[in-house]
Amino acid sequence: MSVTSANIDTFAYDMSNLLSIKVSIVINAENDNVKAHATFYETIYTLYFHDVKVAYLRADPFDVPKNSSIPLYYPVESTSIALTPQEGANAEVALNQKLVVLDLKGSSRTRWRLGLVGSVKFWLHLNCKLKLPLDGSTIYPKCSTKSR
Numbered sequence: 001m002s003v004t005s006a007n008i009d010t011f012a013y014d015m016s017n018l019l020s021i022k023v024s025i026v027i028n029a030e031n032d033n034v035k036a037h038a039t040f041y042e043t044i045y046t047l048y049f050h051d052v053k054v055a056y057l058r059a060d061p062f063d064v065p066k067n068s069s070i071p072l073y074y075p076v077e078s079t080s081i082a083l084t085p086q087e088g089a090n091a092e093v094a095l096n097q098k099l100v101v102l103d104l105k106g107s108s109r110t111r112w113r114l115g116l117v118g119s120v121k122f123w124l125h126l127n128c129k130l131k132l133p134l135d136g137s138t139i140y141p142k143c144s145t146k147s148r
Contacts (some may be wrong), residue, residue, distance in 0.1 A: 002144040045106030
């Protein structure tokens with residue numbers, strides 16, 4: 001799994017310490033195995049703004065054919081999030097710098113079926129820092145999972 005692109009559509013913070021975020025993230029599920037298709041399941045990522053949970057990104061189980069990939073599109077829109085004064089100060093800094101830093105963390109499980117041999121299962125862990133300009137520009141982070 002790798003984050004292929006992200007952009008922020010809305011980052012709104014008001015004087016009542018409420019934050020709203022709208023962001024688009026594309027994660028590519030890759031299967032570079034030329035002999036077996038892969039099943040991805042238990043896919044869940046959490047999007048954070050300075051340790052404040054913004055949203056959960058989930059995917060139902062899905063298959064990726066041999067030596068192929070499938071993009072997962074996540075249009076994320078938070079509900080209004082009440083911030084503490086310190087968290088609000090972080091939002092004000094982001095607005096002044098015109099740059100929002102979000103963390104995307106989570107995991108997915110994958111399984112390769114190997115015919116009569118059975119299957120191989122492993123976890124894919126993602127920990128990605130997204131530095132999103134407030135002008136709506138799309139970024140292309142070099143951020144991929146580590147398998148365990």
